[in-house]
Amino acid sequence: MAAKPPGQLVIVSRDRPDLLAYVSRRFEGDPNVQVIVDRRQTDPGADEPHTPERRRSDWRTLEEDLRRNGVVIVPAQARPGAAARPQPAAAPAPPTQPVAAQPQPIVAPAAPVAPPVAPVQPVIVPVPPAQPVTAPAPTAQPVVESLPPLVYPRGAEPQEGEVRVSEEKRMSVDPVGVGTPDRAIRRIEDSQDLLGKLFEQYQAIKSTLVAVDEECQKLRQENATLRAENDALRADRAAIAESLTRISTEMARPINDLLRRILGAGNP
DSSP: OOOOOEEEEEEETTTTTHHHEEEEEEHHOOOEEEEEEEEESSSTEEEEEEEEOOHHHHHHHHHHHHHSSSSSEEGGGGTOOOOOOOTTTTOSOOOOOOOOOOOOOOOOOOOOOOOOOOOOOOOOOOOOOOOOOOOOOOOOOOOOOOOOOEEEEEOOOOOOOHHHHHHHHHHHHOGGGGGOOOHHHHHHHHHHHHHHHHHHHHHHHHHHHHHHHHHHHHHHHHHHHHHHHHHHHHHHHHHHHHHHHHHHHOOOOOOHHHHHHHHHHHHO
């Protein structure tokens, strides 16, 4: 029993291999549909015999659909280049030309559309107005300022009794009366004693500096004297070396003459 020819031809453009794979999977197992690839030349009428104008117009439409969609569906009887089947001799009329069906593009399945969701109406809950929070008024605290320790220069530290008296004066200042003229007067009195000690220390440092400067001058003079003595010793050493060289030369001269005479007498 001969196989039943397909009723529809699905022609896929040769430039769309991805579309060919998709169409082949789509019609796989359907004996009524055959998927083929358009392998014709660029000009389909260049190497083909003369065909009626109607057939040429159909192929132009097929070319445009392939170029635009990449795939078309045509009846199997309208396959290009198919030879006409011979009719029996008893047939009085010649075989009629089949009318080419309008190619139909294959549309890829669209993604499922989710059903519309009704918008959620916002629920407005009335909020009572916020009550202002009143903070309690801060109570006034007495300002107590800590007095910094007294710093004395090196060598001007007061005696133990003086330190105790100065500390008692500083601690007797009323903390409530900070910044009053009494405190300024006490500070001035303390500073007068400190200034006197600083002046005495300055005089002592100045005297020490003068003594150190005088000692430095003495050391410079001694250094100059030692340099002069060193230069004189170097000159004496050079003179002694020259004298020794001259003396050794004078002493070696008669010995050399005697040696030459002895050597000359031994050789006739």
